[in-house]
Amino acid sequence: MTTPPRLEVQNLIRAFDGQRVVDRVVFAVEAGQVACLLGPSGCGKSTTLRLVAGVDRPDSGQIFVDGKPVCDGKLHIPPERRSVGLMFQDFALFPHLSVSENVAFGLKGGYSANRARVAELLERVRMSSHIDSYPHELSGGEQQRVALVRALAPQPRVLLMDEPFSGLDERLRDGIRDETLALLKEEGTAVLLVTHEPDEAMRMADQILLMRDGRIVQQGAPYNLYNAPADRQAAAFFSDINILNGVVQGALTETPFGDFLTPGIPDGSEVEIVIRPQHLKIDFDRAGQGPAPTHENGTAALARVVRARYLGRESLVEFTTDQGGIALNAVVPGVFLPPADTPMWLMLRRDRVFVFPKE
Numbered sequence: 001m002t003t004p005p006r007l008e009v010q011n012l013i014r015a016f017d018g019q020r021v022v023d024r025v026v027f028a029v030e031a032g033q034v035a036c037l038l039g040p041s042g043c044g045k046s047t048t049l050r051l052v053a054g055v056d057r058p059d060s061g062q063i064f065v066d067g068k069p070v071c072d073g074k075l076h077i078p079p080e081r082r083s084v085g086l087m088f089q090d091f092a093l094f095p096h097l098s099v100s101e102n103v104a105f106g107l108k109g110g111y112s113a114n115r116a117r118v119a120e121l122l123e124r125v126r127m128s129s130h131i132d133s134y135p136h137e138l139s140g141g142e143q144q145r146v147a148l149v150r151a152l153a154p155q156p157r158v159l160l161m162d163e164p165f166s167g168l169d170e171r172l173r174d175g176i177r178d179e180t181l182a183l184l185k186e187e188g189t190a191v192l193l194v195t196h197e198p199d200e201a202m203r204m205a206d207q208i209l210l211m212r213d214g215r216i217v218q219q220g221a222p223y224n225l226y227n228a229p230a231d232r233q234a235a236a237f238f239s240d241i242n243i244l245n246g247v248v249q250g251a252l253t254e255t256p257f258g259d260f261l262t263p264g265i266p267d268g269s270e271v272e273i274v275i276r277p278q279h280l281k282i283d284f285d286r287a288g289q290g291p292a293p294t295h296e297n298g299t300a301a302l303a304r305v306v307r308a309r310y311l312g313r314e315s316l317v318e319f320t321t322d323q324g325g326i327a328l329n330a331v332v333p334g335v336f337l338p339p340a341d342t343p344m345w346l347m348l349r350r351d352r353v354f355v356f357p358k359e
């Protein structure tokens, strides 16, 4: 017999004032997996999380924990009986309780009956020396670590996290994210984490659930979402993008960068050819001569520099192609600041190009 997923959600629908903010949402999270609900503000991420937590009820759909229903058309198991831990944005620790008492809060028998578990968890997040401190004596990052182990102390089957790192200083964030991830993996908890930051989802998730207007528009490993986005908006969510517009003729679309295969799209349809700025190749002009076409990069097109800016780790160079006046941005590692009007040859890495019917 196969083990059911730790968390499974089937056809979840929730509407406010007749407007669906969660629309036929389906996903599953396995033990030891981090799934990130990712999407722009207002797309329904927090509402989905609240439904799973049990603090709100869906209009229809089912939620299962370890294969057992906790919510369906009739059944509504209250939040405290779902084996689900919560860690929300304002992870407020109880100010009148010490660190050890905070961590032991959800444990039967309190701190005195659970000294070993509390000590082990605090050790795990390097907070042992603060065991008797009170929340106001801790930094934001320290409070966050205590909040994490408080949520994990009762060994929930599923941990729900809503923008848990958003209150932290940016320099602290990466370290705490990595530490959190290591602890979650060790505990083997299934995690559903809400974020609107693609970088956070890429860093944390085994599985990204990309949401838009209440629906999950794509789900899969970070690599797949980045390298095989479902549509233009999904591509644009993870980085800036360049778009070349074209029209299909005989399963091909002609551009200054050569022809692109557009099979399955009817003749005369408009398409968008999308490429991320870091996937453009740039070559110098040699008296009007550019690089020869290649299988990997197609045909080179002559372009002029509009503006170049240094961004720290990389440089952003804006171009316009001579043919067709197409505006294209290229991201180049390090310092690369050619003056305006410099002619250069651009190529598109064919394996990094996405073709979508125009939306």
Ligand SMILES: Nc1ncnc2c1ncn2[C@@H]1O[C@H](COP(=O)(O)OP(=O)(O)OP(=O)(O)O)[C@@H](O)[C@H]1O
Binding pocket: 016, 021, 039, 040, 041, 042, 043, 044, 045, 046, 047, 048, 196
């Ligand atoms: N109790 C409610 N009553 C009416 N509308 C609500 C309620 N809760 C949420 N909404 C609406 O549902 C939509 C989705 O909200 P939700 O908080 O789930 O989005 P989100 O993706 O988590 O956004 P954010 O990242 O800004 O928190 C929003 O338009 C919001 O105004």
